[in-house]
Amino acid sequence: MPAPKENTTETTKTFKVTCDKRNVTGVDLFSVQVLNASQDLMEFLSVNSSECSVVLFFTSWCQFSASLAPHFNALPRVFPIMHFLALDASQHSR
Numbered sequence: 586m587p588a589p590k591e592n593t594t595e596t597t598k599t600f601k602v603t604c605d606k607r608n609v610t611g612v613d614l615f616s617v618q619v620l621n622a623s624q625d626l627m628e629f630l631s632v633n634s635s636e637c638s639v640v641l642f643f644t645s646w647c648q649f650s651a652s653l654a655p656h657f658n659a660l661p662r663v664f665p666i667m668h669f670l671a672l673d674a675s676q677h678s679r
Contacts, residue, residue: 599658604637604666616659617641637662644675657676 607635620626630638641657661669 602637603637606666607636607668615665617661617671619656619671621671621673621676626670627672633668637670638670641669641671642674643671644673646675648664 620629626640639660641650641653643654657669657671661667
């Protein structure tokens with residue numbers, strides 16, 4: 586009798602990304618940049634293409650977004666090499 590298949594989401598492939606160091610000083614080093622409706626995410630990412638970015642897509646009415654905010658805001662202090670962006674998805678929906 587064959588062994589039962591495990592229900593798993595793990596994959597055997599792993600990817601490694603090398604992030605270039607950011608040249609940032611002061612408060613920008615430890616803060617999340619909130620993109621407003623006039624700012625373009627793709628434009629930001631293309632200018633900083635060799636640097637790693639983490640983007641939070643949120644809405645003001647989403648309970649999950651509200652509960653995640655303090656944890657996401659702490660990430661730049663833990664990973665200063667990366668950009669952390671927040672984008673209000675309700676402003677960018679079509």
